[in-house]
Amino acid sequence: MANRSVGGRRYQVCxxxxxxMMQGTLALRIPHRGxxxxxxxxxxxxxxxxxxxxxxxxxxxWRETKRRYRRTAFGPFxxxxxxxxxxxxxxxxxxxxxxxxxxxxxPYLTAGMxxxxxxxxxxxxGCLSLIVNEQLLKQLRISYTLLACTNVWRNAVLxxxxxxxxxxxFLYAGLSVTWATLLIIPGFALFCINAVWISLVLGTLxxxxxxxxxxxxxxLQISMFLTPIFWTPDQLTGRTAIVAQVNPLYHLIxxxxxxxxxxxxxxxxxxxxxxxxxxGWMLTIYMLAKIRQRIIYWI
Amino acid sequence: MAKIELNNxxxxxxxxxxxxxxxxALFGRVVGGVVRRQSDSSSRVVVRALENVSLTVNxxxxxGIIGHNGAGKSTMLRVFAGIYEPSQGSISIEGxxxxxxxxxxxxxxxxxxxxxxxxxxxxxxxxxxxxxxxTPEIEEFCELNDYLSLPVRTYSSGMLxxxxxxxxxxxxxxxxxxxxxxxxxxxxxxxxxxxRVDSLIGRSSIMVLASHSEDLIRKMxxxxxxxxxxxxxxxxxxxxxxxxxxxxxxxxxxxxAPPPQDTEQTELGVPLASRVG
Numbered sequence: 001m002a003n004r005s006v007g008g009r010r011y012q013v014c015x016x017x018x019x020x021m022m023q024g025t026l027a028l029r030i031p032h033r034g035x036x037x038x039x040x041x042x043x044x045x046x047x048x049x050x051x052x053x054x055x056x057x058x059x060x061x062w063r064e065t066k067r068r069y070r071r072t073a074f075g076p077f078x079x080x081x082x083x084x085x086x087x088x089x090x091x092x093x094x095x096x097x098x099x100x101x102x103x104x105x106x107p108y109l110t111a112g113m114x115x116x117x118x119x120x121x122x123x124x125x126g127c128l129s130l131i132v133n134e135q136l137l138k139q140l141r142i143s144y145t146l147l148a149c150t151n152v153w154r155n156a157v158l159x160x161x162x163x164x165x166x167x168x169x170f171l172y173a174g175l176s177v178t179w180a181t182l183l184i185i186p187g188f189a190l191f192c193i194n195a196v197w198i199s200l201v202l203g204t205l206x207x208x209x210x211x212x213x214x215x216x217x218x219x220l221q222i223s224m225f226l227t228p229i230f231w232t233p234d235q236l237t238g239r240t241a242i243v244a245q246v247n248p249l250y251h252l253i254x255x256x257x258x259x260x261x262x263x264x265x266x267x268x269x270x271x272x273x274x275x276x277x278x279x280g281w282m283l284t285i286y287m288l289a290k291i292r293q294r295i296i297y298w299i
Numbered sequence: 300m301a302k303i304e305l306n307n308x309x310x311x312x313x314x315x316x317x318x319x320x321x322x323x324a325l326f327g328r329v330v331g332g333v334v335r336r337q338s339d340s341s342s343r344v345v346v347r348a349l350e351n352v353s354l355t356v357n358x359x360x361x362x363g364i365i366g367h368n369g370a371g372k373s374t375m376l377r378v379f380a381g382i383y384e385p386s387q388g389s390i391s392i393e394g395x396x397x398x399x400x401x402x403x404x405x406x407x408x409x410x411x412x413x414x415x416x417x418x419x420x421x422x423x424x425x426x427x428x429x430x431x432x433x434t435p436e437i438e439e440f441c442e443l444n445d446y447l448s449l450p451v452r453t454y455s456s457g458m459l460x461x462x463x464x465x466x467x468x469x470x471x472x473x474x475x476x477x478x479x480x481x482x483x484x485x486x487x488x489x490x491x492x493x494x495r496v497d498s499l500i501g502r503s504s505i506m507v508l509a510s511h512s513e514d515l516i517r518k519m520x521x522x523x524x525x526x527x528x529x530x531x532x533x534x535x536x537x538x539x540x541x542x543x544x545x546x547x548x549x550x551x552x553x554x555x556a557p558p559p560q561d562t563e564q565t566e567l568g569v570p571l572a573s574r575v576g
Contacts, residue, residue: 056421060405063418067409139404140422141381141396208315293384297312 036289043288047281050145051196057146061154076161079117084165087113094230103173110169111260112229115253118159119195120220126151126199127206127213134299144288144295148200152192166260175262184259190273191255197280201287207298223249248276301394301473301504303356303379308388310349310374310529348374349385350529356505361496363520363537364509365544370526372509376400376476379507394473394504397423401478403463412447412454412462419466433469440495441465461488468495475499479510493519513541 050057069075087110094109095102129147136142206212226247233244244250251272258265348371356362356379364372377383378390380398398404405422406415416437420430438447441461446454454462468475475496496506496519510516516523516537523540525533533540 055427059418059421063407063410063414067407070409135401136405136422138377138382139380139398139400139402142422294313296382296384298315 039289039292040285043285043292046143046288046292047145047285050143050147050149053143053146053149057149057153060150061157064150064154065157076158077164079158080162080165083113083117083162084168087165087169090230107166107169107173107175107261108232108257109230110166111257112253114159114162114166115256116224116227116229117162118155119249119252120224121158122152122155122195122199123202123216123220124213125155126202127216129199129203130207130295130299131203137296137299144203144292145196145200148196148203151199151203152195155195156188156192178262180264181259181262183264184256187255187259187265190270190277191252193277194252194273194280197277197284201280201284204287204291204295207295223247227253229253248272251276300358302358302391303354303393303474303505304391305352305354305378305385306389308349308352308378308385308390309347310371310378310383311386312346312348314344314346348529349378351388352529352531353388354524354531354534356507358504359500360505360522361500361520362505362507363516363523363540364507364526365511365513365516365523365540366526371529372526373400373478374529375526376478376507376509379474380476392474395424395470396474396476397467397470397472398476399463399467399478400476402459403466406451406459406463408452409450411450412443415451415462416447416466419463420470423466423470425470429470437462437465437469440468440491457485457488464492464495468499472499473504475506477506477508477510479512489515489518513545517541 065076072078074081087106091102091106091109094100095105098105126148129151130137130144133147202212202216226243227249228244233241233250236244245268251269254269255265255273258269352375364375366372374383376398377400378385379392380396381390381392384390403415403419405418407418410418413434416434417427417430420433421427425433438444441447441458441464443454443458443462446458447462451459451462464477467477500506506519508516508519520537523533523535523537524531525540525544533543
């Protein structure tokens with residue numbers, strides 16, 4: 001018991017990582033009463049070991065995609081087919097309803113939807129990313145960030161599948177590749193940096209509160225209409241115009257959609273994504289430092 | 300030098316299914332102090348899986364963990380692996396851990412044996428080259444031959460254990476953690492496994508095996524601990540601990556009629572049907 005009073009506030013955590021697993025040398029003094037320097041260290045190790053294990057999340061995500069092909073002719077392309085139907089139908093109705101030029105509206109709608117599908121799937125699957133990996137998490141001391149990376153990577157691969165629809169629309173509309181198209185690389189990278197922390201936070205919250213996934217699904221449904229995907233931000237005038245600008249989801253979509261359409265994203269989008277990344281990751285580090293130790297008991 | 304040190308370790312499992320989750324937390328937040336005092340740890344349902352465990356496992360120890368169902372064996376193994384961090388106390392683990400619990404880490408039933416070797420190997424911290432180099436050795440040890448090209452779904456539970464054991468021991472672990480699953484292998488495999496662990500101990504250091512099978516523990520361990528309700532009741536050389544344990548079991552059985560049947564108890568070589576998948 002004497003040990004406990006000594007250990008109550010003094011932490012001595014030393015984790016020497018050995019690959020993706022956070023093992024090697026591990027010394028933990030518990031209980032945690034709030035984030036301490038050592039628990040911040042554990043959180044950072046989780047993040048860097050997870051992101052660094054490219055070969056592992058690369059393989060896990062890739063295998064999962066491949067499994068979707070198993071015993072089906074089109075595999076994940078079925079999502080693409082569904083999306084294609086959705087986009088053509090909606091595009092047809094709305095170009096007529098709003099009297100818009102299909103060669104302008106259709107690429108906009110398609111690019112926006114492809115990005116939105118990626119984002120919303122990352123969120124909904126991110127909610128489950130820890131829960132469905134219960135088996136794995138109870139066998140190895142492993143980085144939670146690694147699972148978030150797997151989720152984002154898998155959906156990035158699906159995004160490439162879905163991009164085939166955009167390619168068709170691109171040809172139909174006679175768009176051309178410009179220098180601004182290259183901005184998709186930094187744009188996509190910024191998107192992923194944000195997607196990983198979002199997935200990680202949602203996965204952790206869901207492990208504790210199982211309602212969160214339903215909540216996220218509901219919110220995503222509403223935000224699809226609040227975010228300029230079906231409509232363009234310039235359709236809002238006056239006071240309402242701010243709805244688009246303050247919506248972080250708009251910037252998350254725009255940062256990929258704009259280069260796809262051949263023009264550079266607005267400065268505000270770059271700014272918003274960098275700010276989101278900084279604030280988001282700081283929150284994530286704080287969260288992990290505070291509760292990482294308990295997550296495994298929730299799963 | 301591998302070493303595991305546990306100091307007054309307590310492991311508590313909070314049980315959440317018994318109460319509304321998010322609503323409860325939100326409600327507690329809104330109402331503030333009054334409710335929180337009641338809804339604090341005092342009323343939260345907690346299962347204490349380990350109670351003040353202090354234990355040092357040293358280089359060269361082949362530790363067997365025995366105890367009734369729910370005595371804390373699996374929790375103990377997971378604490379050794381650094382998976383469950385104790386709620387109180389301190390732990391220190393030195394060395395590369397390789398676990399083999401219900402199945403191999405990252406095992407996917409849809410993938411073939413070879414694909415799983417790569418995935419599990421990567422997760423255990425091997426590089427691609429290392430895995431490639433170790434593959435013949437794994438093939439040789441698990442003796443699954445052509446089955447390795449088939450989806451793991453088609454394997455029997457005994458075959459899965461063989462594959463898992465071959466992978467888990469191929470990485471030259473410093474700390475090898477095995478759950479009772481090993482009991483599903485046949486007698487021949489158990490003998491080979493024991494031999495392999497022996498050679499591992501020569502190279503590396505610690506093996507921990509949690510099992511109901513006294514035979515298996517006797518064959519593979521040189522030290523045993525008896526867990527009861529999350530406490531270490533006995534700690535000593537395998538034979539002594541097993542003797543006391545079986546004598547206690549006999550006494551208990553004599554007192555209660557009819558004798559209780561331990562459903563999880565399995566003889567060596569008899570596969571546990573309920574464990575498949």
